[in-house]
Amino acid sequence: MKAAGHRPYGRAFERTGSLETIRAEFAEGRSVRAAGRVVQIREMGKSSFAHLQDGTGKFQIYLQKNALGDESFAAFKAVDLGDFIGVEGELFTTRTGEPSIKVQRWELLAKSLHPLPEKWHGLQDTELRYRQRCLDLIANPHVRRVFDTRSRLLSYLRRELEARGYFEVETPVLQSLAGGAIAEPFQTYYNALGQSMFLRIAPELYLKRLMVGGYDKVFELGKNFRNEGLDRSHNPEFTALEIYEAYADVRGMMKLIEELISGAALELFGTCRVGREDQEPVDLTPPWRVVTYHDLLREHADRDWFERPLEAVRDWARGKELDIPDDMTHAQITHEVYDKLIERTLWQPTFVTRLPAELVPLAKRCEDDPVLVDVFELVVRGRELAPGYTELNDPLDQRARLLEQSGGDAGKLDEEFLRSLEHGMPPAGGMGIGIDRLVMILTGEESVREVMLFPQMKIRQPRPEEPPAE
RNA sequence: GGAGGCGUAGCUCAGUCGGCAGAGCAGCUGACUCUUAAUCAGUAGGUCGUGGGUUCGAGUCCCUCCGCCUCUACCA
Numbered sequence: 147m148k149a150a151g152h153r154p155y156g157r158a159f160e161r162t163g164s165l166e167t168i169r170a171e172f173a174e175g176r177s178v179r180a181a182g183r184v185v186q187i188r189e190m191g192k193s194s195f196a197h198l199q200d201g202t203g204k205f206q207i208y209l210q211k212n213a214l215g216d217e218s219f220a221a222f223k224a225v226d227l228g229d230f231i232g233v234e235g236e237l238f239t240t241r242t243g244e245p246s247i248k249v250q251r252w253e254l255l256a257k258s259l260h261p262l263p264e265k266w267h268g269l270q271d272t273e274l275r276y277r278q279r280c281l282d283l284i285a286n287p288h289v290r291r292v293f294d295t296r297s298r299l300l301s302y303l304r305r306e307l308e309a310r311g312y313f314e315v316e317t318p319v320l321q322s323l324a325g326g327a328i329a330e331p332f333q334t335y336y337n338a339l340g341q342s343m344f345l346r347i348a349p350e351l352y353l354k355r356l357m358v359g360g361y362d363k364v365f366e367l368g369k370n371f372r373n374e375g376l377d378r379s380h381n382p383e384f385t386a387l388e389i390y391e392a393y394a395d396v397r398g399m400m401k402l403i404e405e406l407i408s409g410a411a412l413e414l415f416g417t418c419r420v421g422r423e424d425q426e427p428v429d430l431t432p433p434w435r436v437v438t439y440h441d442l443l444r445e446h447a448d449r450d451w452f453e454r455p456l457e458a459v460r461d462w463a464r465g466k467e468l469d470i471p472d473d474m475t476h477a478q479i480t481h482e483v484y485d486k487l488i489e490r491t492l493w494q495p496t497f498v499t500r501l502p503a504e505l506v507p508l509a510k511r512c513e514d515d516p517v518l519v520d521v522f523e524l525v526v527r528g529r530e531l532a533p534g535y536t537e538l539n540d541p542l543d544q545r546a547r548l549l550e551q552s553g554g555d556a557g558k559l560d561e562e563f564l565r566s567l568e569h570g571m572p573p574a575g576g577m578g579i580g581i582d583r584l585v586m587i588l589t590g591e592e593s594v595r596e597v598m599l600f601p602q603m604k605i606r607q608p609r610p611e612e613p614p615a616e
Numbered sequence: 617g618g619a620g621g622c623g624u625a626g627c628u629c630a631g632u633c634g635g636c637a638g639a640g641c642a643g644c645u646g647a648c649u650c651u652u653a654a655u656c657a658g659u660a661g662g663u664c665g666u667g668g669g670u671u672c673g674a675g676u677c678c679c680u681c682c683g684c685c686u687c688u689a690c691c692a
Contacts, residue, residue, distance in 0.1 A: 190655090191648035210649060227642070241650045264627040264641050266653050271627085273684045285627085329691060348692095374691050375617085384692075530692060580692055593685095606683060 152221075154257035159232035166202035172237055172245050180205060180247060181232040181255060183284065184225055186265065194222060195246075198231070199284070206246040207233055213250060227265075228258030276601050292597060295414060296585045300367065302410050303387060310402075312363040312389065317352035319345060319369065325560045326350030326508070328551070330373040332382070345371035348578070350508065351563040353390050354537065357574055358566045362392040367581070378593040379529060382602050385581040390537070394575035396520050399534035400497055403524060403577060404432040407495075411588060422590030426493060428527060434495040436522075442498060443480060446488045451480070459483075477502055490528035497522040507547040509535035526587050534577030541567035 162168060162178040182198030182205070192211040197204045211219040225231060235249040263269040268285040275282040275289075282289050304314065322341065324331035326348030336343045349366050356364055367387045376382060391398060408430045411418045418431040443451045448462060456476050463470045463479050468486055470479055481502070492498075500518045503511055509519040520536035538544050545564050552558040585597040595601035 186652070188651045188654050189648085190651060193649035193651085195651045195654085197652075206652075208650075212649080240652090242652075244650090244652075246650090261626045261642055266641070267628040269627070270629095271623090271684085273623090274627090276684090281627095327692080370692085372691065375689070377688090377691095378686080380691065386692080533692085578692085583692075604683070 152254065154254060156232070156253060156255040159255055164202040165198060165200045165205040168205060169203065169245060174237060174239065176237045177235070178237055178247060179232065179234045181230065184227055184229050184231055185262065187225070187227060206244050207235070207249050208240070208246050209249045209252070213248065218252065222252065225254070226258060228260070228262045229254060230256040276595055277603055279599055292589050292591060293599060295589055296597060298414055299410055299585060299588065302413050303406060304367065306406060306409060307365050307389070312365045313361060315353070315356060315361070315364050315366055316368065317349045317366060321346050323560050325563065332371050332373045347372055348386070349388055351560055353388055354571060355563060355566040357390055357392055358569050358571045365389040376602055378595070379583065381582065381594050381598055387579040387581055388576065390574055390576040392572040392574045395536040395573065396522055396534050396575055399575040399577045400522055403532060403534065403579065404434055407584065408432050414588065420588050420590065425590055428587055429494055434497055436497045436499060438500040439484065439498055439502070440500065442484065442488050447483055477504065481505065489525055489530070492525040493527055495524065495526045497524055506535065507551045508538055510538045529583065531583050531587065532577055532579040534575065537574045537576045539567065539571040539573055
C-alpha cells in the first residue's frame with residue numbers, strides 16, 4: 147500500500163463531533179466531518195453503505211461513485227473492516243429512515259492488519275476476550291457498557307464524597323510491612339535501600355495515621371494486592387475505597403454507605419433495583435436490613451446456639467455436611483456455619499453487626515459486650531461487599547490485639563502505626579468498599595474478570611508471529 | 617494446591633461407531649447506485665492446543681504437558 151503511494155496511517159482529523167453528537171444534532175443537508183472504525187460494509191456496485199463506530203456509537207455512511215469520483219470510489223474498495231477512516235459529507239435520511247452521511251470525501255486514518263471478530267456472534271471465547279480485550283470491546287457492545295458504568299461509578303463516588311467534605315489522599319503502595327488486613331502480600335525488593343518491600347494489602351494503617359494528623363474526613367480510592375488464589379470473585383489486584391471519619395462510629399458509616407450505593411444506582415440507572423434480567427434483582431433502596439451475627443445464627447441454626455455445648459454445635463454442623471475437625475472451637479464452628487451456610491443466603495443488602503472480636507483486630511469492642519466488636523459486614527448477593535468499623539483508638543488494646551493476631555511475634559507489629567495511635571486518634575468510623583464487587587452487583591456480572599479491563603491471566607508462550615502481509 | 621469440563625479455519629460452531637477435515641461469517645474474484653446479519657455466482661483457507669501411545673488407520677480411544685472455565689482451598 148505504501149509502495150502504491152498511499153498513506154496507511156493518517157494524522158489528526160478534525161470532526162464536527164462524535165458519532166453520537168452527530169446523531170443528536172442531526173439536520174437534513176447539514177455538512178459534517180466524522181471519523182471512526184469501519185465495522186460493516188455493504189457494497190452494491192456503484193454505491194456502498196458502511197457503518198462507522200467510535201467510543202460513543204455507530205453511524206451509517208453512504209458512498210456513491212458519481213459523488214466521489216472514480217478514483218476515490220475505487221480506493222474505498224480496498225478499505226477493510228476494522229480500518230479507521232475520516233469522512234466529509236452531508237447528512238440525509240435513507241429510504242428506510244436511517245440517518246446517514248452522504249460522503250463527498252474520505253481518507254484512511256489507520257489500517258487494520260487483522261480481521262475483526264465475527265459480526266453476528268462477536269467474540270465469545272472467554273480466554274481471547276480477556277487476553278485481547280481491545281477486540282472484546284469492539285465486538286461486544288455490552289462489555290463496553292460495563293466499563294462505562296464502572297467509570298461513571300468512580301466519578302460519582304469521588305464527586306459525592308468531595309461534596310460531603312471528604313478529602314482524597316494517596317498513601318504508599320510500596321510498604322516495608324504489609325498491614326491493615328490478614329492476607330498474604332506480594333513481595334519485591336528495593337535496590338537503593340537494600341531491603342525487601344511489600345505491595346500493600348490495605349491502606350488502613352496509613353489512613354488512621356492521617357486521622358492522628360488531623361484529617362477528619364478522608365478517603366482513598368486505589369489498588370490493593372493480595373498474593374492469593376484467583377477465582378470468579380478474586381483477582382490479585384483489586385480496587386478498594388476506604389473512608390474514615392473522625393467523631394463518627396459504625397452507625398454513621400452504615401448511613402453513609404447506604405446513601406452512597408443507593409445514590410450511585412439512582413444516578414447510573416435511575417432505579418435502586420439492579421441486576422440482569424435472568425437474575426433475582428437486588429433492591430438497594432434504603433434502609434437495609436440490620437441483623438446481628440448472633441441473631442443470624444439463632445435464626446438459621448438453632449435458637450439456643452450460643453448456649454449449646456461444643457459437642458452439640460459440632461454434631462449440628464457435621465449434620466449439614468460441613469468439614470469440622472475435632473479441635474475446632476465453638477467460635478470457629480460458628481463462623482464456619484456463618485461462612486458456608488448463612489452468608490450465601492443473604493441476597494438483598496444486609497448489615498451483619500456485632501461480630502466476634504477475634505475476627506476483626508482493628509475494630510473497637512462493643513460497650514455492652516467486650517467479646518464482640520462494633521462493626522458491620524455488608525453482604526449483598528450472598529457475598530461480602532464492605533466491612534465498616536467503629537475504629538479502635540485505644541493504643542494498648544490495639545497492641546494486645548495485633549500481638550494476639552500475629553501469634554505473639556512482636557517483630558511483625560507495625561510500631562510506627564502503634565506509636566501514632568499513642569499520640570491520640572479521635573474516635574472514628576471507617577469502612578472499605580470492594581469496588582470490583584460493587585460494579586458486579588450494579589451490572590449483574592457474576593465474575594470479577596468481567597468488571598476488570600485486564601484481569602490477571604497466566605502467561606502464555608507467544609507463538610512466533612508471521613510478519614503482516616502488506 | 618485438589619477435582620471436574622473444555623480446546624477443530626481469522627471469528628462462531630458441526631464432526632455419528634475409529635475410516636477422504638466440514639458449514640456460516642470474515643477474506644479473495646465477479647455482478648449489482650437506498651443497503652443494514654444486503655443479495656447472487658465462484659474461489660481460497662487447517663500443526664484438529666502440545667508431545668507421546670494403542671491401531672492397518674486417531675479430530676475421535678489412552679497417557680503427558682500447556683491454557684481457559686467451573687467447583688473447592690486460602691481470602692475481600
